[in-house]
Amino acid sequence: MYDVVTKYGTPYIINHLRGDISTMSKLTTYEETKDKDLQVFTKANNQPAMLINEVSKELCQCITKMTEKGVKRWQIILDPGLGFAKNLDQNLDIIRELPLFKKYSQLNTATGEFLSFEHIPLLLGPSRKRFIGKITGKDIASDRVNGTSAAVTACIGYGSDIVRIHDYKEMKDACLMADAIYKGIR
Known part of the structure; x- marks a missing residue:
């Protein structure tokens, strides 16, 4: 896929995920890794x-692989993967900690890659998402519109540049309201 992204110069969303659809709910343990x-x-x-x-x-491991294939930084869009290998509290933490996520930086001292x-x-x-259903008591995904609206507003308020949604209207x-309130865009 990275070769195609490089060839056509398209943007590419890197979505964080552990495992696959059948295993990701068991891969929600995050511990500090040392390197x-x-x-x-x-x-x-x-x-x-x-x-x-x-x-x-x-x-960052994905970004390194992408840039090795020729993908440019301007093509990358980051998605920390709400609902993918995250439990309820982790999803909420990701939304609340977006400012920290946006400031993340690392240096590989062996390769010099920053x-x-x-x-x-x-x-x-x-x-x-399921975490909205757990909080609101809505088991059916299509009944989570109001909860999604609140989550979308929070995502924008904490710094998300793009939100992916189902219910456009x-x-x-x-x-529009979140952009006006939090970003002064109207």
């Missing part, structure tokens, strides 16, 4: 920050 060659500039002084760092490290997420567009896809107003 003597990796210097992370975002300090993980609590569980949410550690989660952000670990997700970010895994995304990676930073600053100025890379950030996408979140909270639409109809309903979410348009939430996006």
Whole structure:
């Protein structure tokens, strides 16, 4: 896929995921990994920050593979993967810690490769996710429109540049209001 992205110069969304659809719900344990060659500039002084760092490290592995294939930084859109190998609290932590995620940077001292997420567009896809259903008591995904609206507003408020949604007509107003309130865009 990276060869195609390079050839056509298209944007590419890197979505964080562990395992696959059948295994990801069992892969929600995040622990601080140590790599003597990796210097992370975002300090993980609590569980949410550690989660952000670990997700970010895994995304950086993808970015390294992409750039080795010729994908340019301007083509990359980051998605920390709400609902993908994350439990309810981890999904909420990712939304709350978006400012930290957007500032993530690391240096591989062995290779000299420096990676930073600053100025890379950030996408979140909270639409109809199971964590919204657990909080609101809505088992049917299509009944989660109001909860999705609140989540979309929070995503924009905490710094998401792009939101992925299902219910365009309903979410348009939430996006317009969140952009006006949090970003001064109207």
